[in-house]
Amino acid sequence: MTAAAVLFWGLGLAQLMLVCAMTLAAWRIMAGPRAQDRVLGLDTLYVTTMLLLLTFGIQTGRTLYFESAITIALLGFVGTVALS
Numbered sequence: 001m002t003a004a005a006v007l008f009w010g011l012g013l014a015q016l017m018l019v020c021a022m023t024l025a026a027w028r029i030m031a032g033p034r035a036q037d038r039v040l041g042l043d044t045l046y047v048t049t050m051l052l053l054l055t056f057g058i059q060t061g062r063t064l065y066f067e068s069a070i071t072i073a074l075l076g077f078v079g080t081v082a083l084s
Contacts, residue, residue: 018052046076
């Protein structure tokens with residue numbers, strides 16, 4: 001197995017797991033009984049979105065994904081501080 005094949009399958013598996021994590025975070029936002037649960041779900045959602053964009057950036061080699069990930073990280077941090 002070549003290094004390119006390991007990278008291809010590893011990134012695909014990571015993206016699949018991140019999509020599952022995003023689904024569970026969205027469920028926590030909708031079904032959370034308290035506001036704190038919803039804020040934690042939102043934190044998890046923006047972090048997993050940022051990581052998914054980073055894996056797409058690694059896969060394609062385009063810098064647009066990395067810049068978008070930085071923007072999401074900054075906006076997510078500001079949103080968390082505002083909700084706190």
